[in-house]
Amino acid sequence: MKAAHITQTGLAENIVYGDLPTPKPSPTQCLVKVGAVSLNPVDTYIRSGMVPMPLPFPFVVGCDLAGTVVEAGSDVKRFKTGDRVWGTNQGLLGRQGTFAEYCAVDECWLYPTPASISDEQAAAISLVGITAHLGLVRDAKLQRGETIFVNGGSGGVGSAVVQMAGVIGARVVTTAGSDKKLELCRRLRADHVINYKTQSIETELKKIAPAGVNVWWETLREPNFDLAVASLAARGRMILMAGREARPPFPVGPFYVKGCSLHGFVMFMATPEEQRHSAENINQWLAEEKLKANIDRVMPLSEAAAAHRLQEESTIGKAGTLSGKIVLKP
Ligand SMILES: NC(=O)c1ccc[n+]([C@@H]2O[C@H](COP(=O)([O-])OP(=O)(O)OC[C@H]3O[C@@H](n4cnc5c(N)ncnc54)[C@H](OP(=O)(O)O)[C@@H]3O)[C@@H](O)[C@H]2O)c1
16 A cells, blocks of 8 residues: 655655555554545654654554554454544554554544544544534533634634634634634634734733633743733633643633632543543534635645645644645545
C-alpha cells in the first residue's frame, strides 16, 4: 500500500510517500480502507520530535481517519466488513498512524459514520470534535444559557467548540484575525465576534458580558491569564489545551477569590469510553446537520509533506494561512 511515513523524526521533508506492507489486523482490530484523513498540529509535533512519542519505525504519520472496514478481527464486536467508520487517536502512544491507503485500528477507537456524512467530513471533525466535546461537556460542563468565550474561533478546534457550544444552547463570543474569518465564525453561529487584531478583547467583552463569561476556552499556545481571569464571571471555568512550553504569569488572587477553576487536558489521554461518548454526540449532531467540519482544503495524500509544512507555518509560525482543517485523500 502507499503510505506517508518517516524513518526518523525531523523536518516535514522527512515524510516519504511510498510503499509499505498492508497491515494485518489483530483480533481486536479492523482493517480500514482509508477514504480520507485530516491533519492536526499535533501530527507536526510528533513528526518533528517536538513531542516525544514511542514511534514504530517506519512510522506512518497522522491521527485521524475515515473509511470502510474491509476486514474485521475475530474478536471485533461492533463492526463488520463494509461498515463505514471514522476515528482518531492513532499515531500516538506507540500506535501506527493513519496517512495510508489501509490502517489496522483497534475497534475501541472507531465509530460508525452516519450515512449522510462524507469521509472528508468525518475525518476532519474527528480529533478536533472529540477535543471540543471533552472540554465542553466533561470538563467545563457548559450549560444552556451560559456565555462562553472561544479565543480562536475559526481554527480546527475553535470552529468545533463554537458550533458545539451553540448546540448546547450557550451564548458564544469568539475571536478571529480577519473579516473573512469573522464571517466564517458568524456562519458557525457565533453570537458575537471580535477581531483580535483590530479590537481590544477586554473592552469588547466588557460590553458583551459585563458580569464576565462563564467559560473561557483558550486555543492559543501562550494564554494571557491576566485577561482571561479578569474576564471570567464568578465560578468561571477556563479550558487549557495548548502550549506545552508556555510559562506565563498567573494572577492567583483574582482567580481564587472569584472561585474560578482551570481544566487542562489532552484528548489522547481520554479513555476509549470517554471518547466514544463524545463520538456518539458528534454523530448525532453531524446527522442532524447541527455540526459541520470546517475544511480549509482537500489535498492528495501524496502531498502529505507539503500539508505538514502548511499546518506548521499556519499554527506554529502564526501565519494564519489556514482557516480550518487540511483533509488528504489517498
Ligand atoms: N489538548 C488537546 O487535546 C488538543 C487537541 C487539538 C489541538 N490542540 C492544540 O490546540 C491548538 C490549536 O489547534 P487547532 O487545530 O485549532 O489549530 P489552528 O487550526 O491552527 O487554529 C489556531 C487558531 O488560533 C487563532 N489565533 C492565532 N493567533 C491568535 C491571537 N493572537 N489571538 C486569538 N486567536 C489567535 C487562529 O485565528 P486566525 O486564523 O483567525 O488568526 C486560529 O483560529 C494547537 O496548539 C494544538 O496543538 C490540543
